[in-house]
Amino acid sequence: MQKGTGRGRGWSGAQQYPEPLTAEETAAWFTGRLPHGWFTGAPEVTVDREEILVVGTLPELTEEFTDAAARAAAHSGRISRHREQTREERIEIARQAEHRFGRKVAWGATLGETTELFTTLSVPVMTRLRQPERIVLDTLVAAGVARSRSEALAWAVRLVGQHAEGWLGELREAMTRVEDLKNQGPIPD
Numbered sequence: 001m002q003k004g005t006g007r008g009r010g011w012s013g014a015q016q017y018p019e020p021l022t023a024e025e026t027a028a029w030f031t032g033r034l035p036h037g038w039f040t041g042a043p044e045v046t047v048d049r050e051e052i053l054v055v056g057t058l059p060e061l062t063e064e065f066t067d068a069a070a071r072a073a074a075h076s077g078r079i080s081r082h083r084e085q086t087r088e089e090r091i092e093i094a095r096q097a098e099h100r101f102g103r104k105v106a107w108g109a110t111l112g113e114t115t116e117l118f119t120t121l122s123v124p125v126m127t128r129l130r131q132p133e134r135i136v137l138d139t140l141v142a143a144g145v146a147r148s149r150s151e152a153l154a155w156a157v158r159l160v161g162q163h164a165e166g167w168l169g170e171l172r173e174a175m176t177r178v179e180d181l182k183n184q185g186p187i188p189d
Helices: 023-033 068-101 131-142 149-163 165-184
Strands: 044-047 051-057 104-111 114-118
Touching: 023 044, 023 068, 051 114, 068 104, 068 114, 131 149, 149 165
Parallel strands: 051 104
Antiparallel strands: 044 051, 104 114
């Protein structure tokens, strides 16, 4: 089976997840597949083991608004209209991408300061925590920051992601470089 073709690309009996995709490969496929005029440029494509998220920027509105709340409402309304107008075609593109890449596809749109995501996955993640970590989660629940330990853990992960984005970006770049070097190496018999 050739790379990039066929059902379940990257799956093997010994693996639980499909092989890693490069964001560049996936973004290039979506850029080539999306209809002209949907977004002002190439969409931002994010890939993990379960999902591909495609978020594009919509053209800015030309109307004047009395305040930031009115502008935000107009942006949200325009994103909603884009979602409805592109639904059938997005479903078809997602079906093709899911077949090609072995992952679910979620969509989103950005307009100004407003970003909305459409039907993204929420994937359970199992972990074992010792008492000090459980106490942190329980404190967040007791303080009303979260309704459950699960929600508290998701909140903590989002917070770390926001404050460590630079470091996480460098780590991702280093991982990509390691993968590139592995691919350039000799092929074992």
